[in-house]
Amino acid sequence: MAVTMAxxxxxxxxxxxxxxxxxxxxxETDGDFDKAMEIIRKxxxxxxxxxxxxxxxxxxxxxxxxxxFSAIIALKCETxxxxxxxxxxxxxxxxxxxxxxxKCQTLEDLKALSFSNSTVGAxxxxxxGITGEKMExxxxxxxxxxxxxxxIHPGNKLASIVALNQVVDASIAxxxxxxxxxxxxxxxxxxxxxxxxxxxxxxxxxxxxRQEGKPENMIERIAQGRIGxxxxxxxxxxxxxxxxxxxxxxQYLEQQSKDLTVCDFKRxxxxxx
Numbered sequence: 001m002a003v004t005m006a007x008x009x010x011x012x013x014x015x016x017x018x019x020x021x022x023x024x025x026x027x028e029t030d031g032d033f034d035k036a037m038e039i040i041r042k043x044x045x046x047x048x049x050x051x052x053x054x055x056x057x058x059x060x061x062x063x064x065x066x067x068x069f070s071a072i073i074a075l076k077c078e079t080x081x082x083x084x085x086x087x088x089x090x091x092x093x094x095x096x097x098x099x100x101x102x103k104c105q106t107l108e109d110l111k112a113l114s115f116s117n118s119t120v121g122a123x124x125x126x127x128x129g130i131t132g133e134k135m136e137x138x139x140x141x142x143x144x145x146x147x148x149x150x151x152i153h154p155g156n157k158l159a160s161i162v163a164l165n166q167v168v169d170a171s172i173a174x175x176x177x178x179x180x181x182x183x184x185x186x187x188x189x190x191x192x193x194x195x196x197x198x199x200x201x202x203x204x205x206x207x208x209x210r211q212e213g214k215p216e217n218m219i220e221r222i223a224q225g226r227i228g229x230x231x232x233x234x235x236x237x238x239x240x241x242x243x244x245x246x247x248x249x250x251q252y253l254e255q256q257s258k259d260l261t262v263c264d265f266k267r268x269x270x271x272x273x
Contacts, residue, residue, distance in 0.1 A: 003023060003026045003027050003031060007026055007031060007033075008022045008023050008026065010033070011025065011026060011033060011036055011037070022036070025037075025039040057076070057078070057270065058076065058077050058078060058079055058080050058082070058083040058270065059074055059075050059076035059077050059083050059138075059157075059270055060074070060075050060083055060088060060089050060092040060156045061073070061074045061139065061152070061156055061157055061158060061159045061268055061269065061270060062089075062092050062093060062096050062152060062156060062159060063096075063150035063151065063152050063159035063160070063161050064096055064097070064100055064150050065148045065149060065150040065161070066100050066101075067148075068144050068145060068146065068148060068163075069100060069103055069142060069143075069144050069148070070142060070143050070144075070148040070149070070150045070161040070162075070163065071096060071099050071100050071104070071140065071141065071142040071143075071150075071161065072139060072140065072141050072142075072150070072159045072160075072161055072266055072268045073092060073095055073096040073099060073110075073137070073139065073140050074137075074138050074139030074140070074268055074270065075088070075091065075092040075095065075124070075135065075136075075137055075138075076135065076136050076137075076138050076139075076270070077133050077134070077135050078133040078134055079133060082133050083156070088127075089156065091123075091124075091127065094115075095110070095115070095120055095124075095137070098110070098113055098115060098120065099113075099140065099142075103142075104140070104142070105142075106140070107137065107138075107140040110137070110140055111124075111137060120137065121137065124136065124137050139268040141161070141266040141268065142161070142266070143161050143162065143163040143263070143264040143265060143266055144163055144263075144264070145162075145163025145164050145165060145263040145264065146163075146164060146165055146166050146167045146168075146263075147163070147164040147166065147167055147168050147169075147170065147172070147173045148161065148162065148163050148164070148173060149161070149162055149170055149173035149174045149176070149177040150177065151174065151177035151178055151180075151181055153181055157269060157270045157271050158181055158267075158268070158269040158270070158271055159181070159267070159268055159269075160177045160178075160180040160181040160265065160266065160267040160268075161177065161265065161266050161267075162176045162177045162180060162262060162264070162265040163262070163263040163264045163265070164176070164253075164260060164261070164262060164263060165259075165260065165261055165262075165263050166257055166259070166260050168256055168257055168260060169256075172253070172256050172260075175241075175243065175252070176236075176249060176253075176262060176265075177265075178242070179236070179239065179241065179242055179249060180236065180265050180267050181267065182242055183236075183239050183242065184267060185234055185235060185236035185239060185265070185267075186234040186235070187234065187235055187236065188235065188236050188237060188261075188262050188264075188265065189235050189236070189237045189238065190231045190235050190238065192235070193231070193234070193235065198227070201227060201230050202223050202224075202227060205222070205223035205226040205227060205230075206219050206220070206222075206223040208226075209222040209223060209226075232248075236249055236262060236265065237249050237250040237253075237261065237262065238250065249262075
C-alpha cells in the first residue's frame, strides 16, 4: 500500500513525530495507523532506554495556582534547545494543568493519569523518541492554603509556590513567593529544621570556633550563637525581607494581618546554586 502525504501528515499530527519517522512507520505497517503509532511509541522507549545514563539537566519548570491549590512541575531534557521549544513548553503546561485539575499528591499519581491516549509517564517517554533526547518528569510538588501564589522566574528554570493561612491580597503572597525564589530558605521557621541538619550545623560551627583558637569551654556557647545566624539565613520567617531589610518576613506578614503566616512553601530550580 502506497503511503500518501496525507497519511504522513495525519500520523504526524497524532504523534508529534517527525515526517520521516511517520513515513517509515506507515511504510513498515502497510498504512496501519495503530501499528504505526505503536512503532513510534516503542522508538520513544528505545531512545529513553539508550539514554538512561545521560543527564537531563535542562528543562522547563512551571508553576500555577488555581484556588487554594498550587503546584510546580519540572519536565527535564538534555539541551536548552529542546527546553525552549514551544511544543516542549506546551507539554509541560498541559501536564501541570492536569496535575492541578486532579490535585495530585505525588509524582507517581501524576505519571499514572490518562493523557493523550496514553498516560502522562508513557507520553513523556514517547516524546524522547520525537526529540531524540532523554526526557523525564521530575520535581512535582504542591501546597494548599487560604491564599496561594505561584512564581516563575524568567527563563522557566526556577519556580516557587507559597500558601498562607489567611485570605489576603495576592500581592502579599507574591512578595513571599519571590523571597523564596531569591533566598532559597530550607524551612518555614527554626522549629521546622530537621534534627540532622541542626546537628550538622552545630558541628560545623564548633569546628570553625576551634580553628579560630577559641577556648574549649566556650565552643558550645559560640556554636549556639552562630546557629542563630544560621536560622536567619535559612528559615523563611526569620529571613530579612528582600524589599525591606529592616524587617523579617514574619514582621512583614504581621504588618498585613494579625497571625498571618506561611503554611507551606516549595521551590524547585534547574540552576546550579
